[in-house]
Amino acid sequence: MRYHHGKVTTHHWLRWYRSLRLVQMCSSPASSNNGHRHHLEVTDHAERSKVMSSAEVVSVMKLSQTVTGFTLRVADQRLTFKAGQWLDLFIPGVEVVGGYSICSPPHQLVTDRTLQLAIKSSPHTPTLWMCTQCKVGDKLSIRVGGDYYYDPPGGVEHGRHLLFIAGGIGINPILSMVQHHVHLQTQQHDQTDTGRVQVLYSTKSRDELVFCDQLAELARSSASLMMSFYITREKSTANQERSDIKYHRINRDDLEQCLSRLQPSDNLTCYLCGPQQMVDMITTTLEQLGVKNSQINSEKWW
Structure with missing residues (x-):
């Protein structure tokens, strides 16, 4: 210890x-x-x-x-x-x-x-x-x-890409991290290359996407920040109100698309939080797609 x-x-x-x-x-x-x-x-x-x-x-x-x-x-x-x-x-x-x-x-x-x-x-x-x-x-x-946190010394690291993935109420620490990152960006004089950031947020239902609007507002305030929302136990309707909500579990294709945007992958750090099965599956898939285990930080529900 x-x-x-x-x-x-x-x-x-x-x-x-x-x-x-x-x-x-x-x-x-x-x-x-x-x-x-x-x-x-x-x-x-x-x-x-x-x-x-x-x-x-x-x-x-x-x-x-x-x-x-x-x-x-x-x-x-x-x-x-x-x-x-x-x-x-x-x-x-x-x-x-x-x-x-x-x-x-x-x-x-x-x-x-x-x-x-x-x-x-x-x-x-x-x-x-x-x-x-x-x-x-x-x-x-x-x-x-807690030992799971985002606290870059000296502010946002230039060229450092971030991938945040949350399942259900696992959004709590992720939301804190994303807000902290955006705040650090605003404090930096040189914002020419603060890296790209992707957030994937998955819940069972639309009602449980409790921070959807807040995260979308953060994305509008930061050109480097992109959001994707996922609902796993409801089906989309013809009059669904948002084009950024997908109605399936986060899958390999979603992760591949994210990683293509967050290149070079050597400059990537991932933060995952959610149910154990979800975190384990996403960790395995990221590693299969070339992300090193040392680049993945996770916290699981117990």
């Missing part, structure tokens, strides 16, 4: 947490986690910030039938994050710690001390509380962690 200045792993917390859970499970006939693996156990290997901050819920908004958006105002000025990282979320009165990727860009936290989450409903204890009980004014505690 590597240690870096200002970071700490969670072994000490996890030992306490496991002992607490053992006592709770012995006094309860069933786990309250509804079959989900605990976030702290799954991410035990990841590095975390030392900063634990309180955060007030300042906005709750229904983004789709299954996804709720939250804006949190962060109290501790020392808390920062990199695009793509997640939060440990501690809810008063809820024993299970939640883990949720941040979907807003780092500069938003710097500007107004807020960050945003988009949480898909499920029976997982902290998720159920967030999607059914959380309200404006509630106070939570948060801590940043």
Whole structure:
């Protein structure tokens, strides 16, 4: 395990947490986690910030039938994050710690001390509380962690192409990364060759393309950015409203078309996030098309 200045792993917390859970499970006939693996156990290997901050819920908004958006105002000025990282979320009165990727860009936290989450409903204890009980004014505690992020030193690398691929709610870290990239582009004096960027965003239904309009607006603001949206469990209609939405799973032909635009491929970095089966399939296909494994960064749901 590597240690870096200002970071700490969670072994000490996890030992306490496991002992607490053992006592709770012995006094309860069933786990309250509804079959989900605990976030702290799954991410035990990841590095975390030392900063634990309180955060007030300042906005709750229904983004789709299954996804709720939250804006949190962060109290501790020392808390920062990199695009793509997640939060440990501690809810008063809820024993299970939640883990949720941040979907807003780092500069938003710097500007107004807020960050945003988009949480898909499920029976997982902290998720159920967030999607059914959380309200404006509630106070939570948060801590940043994660080794999956986009944080190029010195700003956007000239000639560096980026391929972002998201499945379902896996769009959260990808959206943060894309917004961060566009923000870095605007800060650079020389924007003649900041590389090309392609985003592929796939969901089961049109309703779950919760950030479709926001991403399309980003593409209109950046000549180097292209978006493609995919819906896998609905069929197109004659009067479909958008020509940039495709009604199939991301396939080999889609990836080949992307790679033809992102040449030379030696200057390409890929970021994937979504269900494990999807991420594994896309990783295998990219490698078959000549992308090196070292160029592919991925985070899978658990």
